[in-house]
Each structure stands twice: as structure tokens, then as C-alpha cells.
Amino acid sequence: MEVEYLSHGLPLADYQLTKADHRRQQEKVREHEWVQRQVAKFPTSLSEESKERLRQLLGPPVPAWKLHRWRLRLYCGHVIEATRIQDSPRPDEGICDEERCPECGLDPAVIVAFEPLGPVADPPPETSPPG
Template structure:
């Protein structure tokens, strides 16, 4: 199901900052500074721990699940950014701020936005998005086509035998 994408502050070039925008930017700067102070104090992760986190997070998001947006940042610059396609707006959850590539303001809250386009078209068949049954099994549990055909034939023979007995 395609999300109905929202717009805010269009046209972006004419957007005027509000009190709420100033407040969100101030709060984002405070949170960013607090995190920076505490991250510096945190122990460094081992490479093994980093790999475990990578495994936990899984593979990168496929391109067809992403949407391009034009964003107006607090600093006034307009940029393009990518967000998950299922979200109707780009500034929800953790994606409400950026680092401005033009002036370097970090964090720089999103104050206005408009959807552009999907990064890629979704696969033609919804089922192709889901991993196949064999893809979910551990490698040692996968059976060859010949083994599956033999099992199928044995089950059909057993079914025929049961039908004959009935």
C-alpha cells in the first residue's frame, strides 16, 4: 500500500520560520550537545561487537522501499534527502533533522518539505518482497531439487496407497 505523502511549507523558498521551528532547532541542538558529551565518554566498541550489531540490523533497505524528498532546513537551505517510503512525511521519528551539506549546521531541523519520487519502482509481484521459504532456512537445512522431487513422489505413492485402501 502506497503512503499518501504530505506537504508542508510549499513553496519551500518562501517558507517563513515559526516559533515552533526555533524551539525545535534549539531543542535539537541541546540534545545533540548532550549526546556528544556522553558518546565521548562511552567505551569504544570492539570490531566483533560492531559486526554483531550489523547482523542484528540486517541488510540495507532496498531502493524500492525509499522515497526522495525536497527539504527546507532551519538554516534556509533546500536539499534532497531519502526516507522510508512507508512514512507519509520525512520529519517523523529519528529523521527530523539533517546535517546541512551547504553550511554544515548540525543538527538542522526540517521545517518544510515536499515529496519528489520513489527511489526505485517496487517489484512487480508483492510476493517477491518476502524471502522465500528456503531462504529463511539455515543453509544446512536446505534440500536439493532432486531430494524434494523424490519426497514428492514418495508422498504421492503413499497417498495413492491410502486411496486404494479406502
């Protein structure tokens, strides 16, 4: 199935923040602070058994050919590149609607505008079974 990638808020450099952007950023900051308080309650070290269970739950890393590159404008105004799973037409769906800004360090910084750039890598060539 071919995904039709969407754009929002182009050109990114001229995007003006909306009330909804401000509201989303405030909500994300509150969520982030709550998560940080919860994580602070966890033990500081994990047993090897717990680490292995986490690895099994998370599964193997996603191969590069299943990722798509995006140019994102963050709430702070900085424009960055990021990758997402190729199956989504938008980079801000689900739990990936925010980033940590590598320029100013704002964490979380909601995505307010975006444009698709293309796949991270080409898929491997299909191999036909011998015979």
C-alpha cells in the same frame, strides 16, 4: 497499502521560520550536544565481536525501491534532497526530523518545510513460482 505523502510550507523558497521552528531547533541542538557528550565517554575502538553484534542489530540496508525522495527546507534556509522509508507520509517523523546541512554544515538542522518528489527506484518485478 498506498501511502498518501504530505507537503508542508510550500513554496519552500518562501517559507518563513516560526517560533515553533526556533524552539524545535534549540531542542535538537541541546539533544545533539547531550548525545555527543555521551558518545565521547564510549571506548574509541570496538572489537570485531561488537561490530558484528551491531551489524546484526541494524540489519541489512534498506533496498532503494523501499525509499522515497523528498525536497526539504532546513532551519538554516537551505533546500536539499533526502531519502526516507516509503511507509511514512512525512519526512520528519520519528528520529528523522533533522539533517546535517551539506551547504553550511549546520548539524542538527531541523526540517521546517518539505515536499515529496517520488520513489528512489521502481520495485523489482514480481516473479511467479515455476510450475
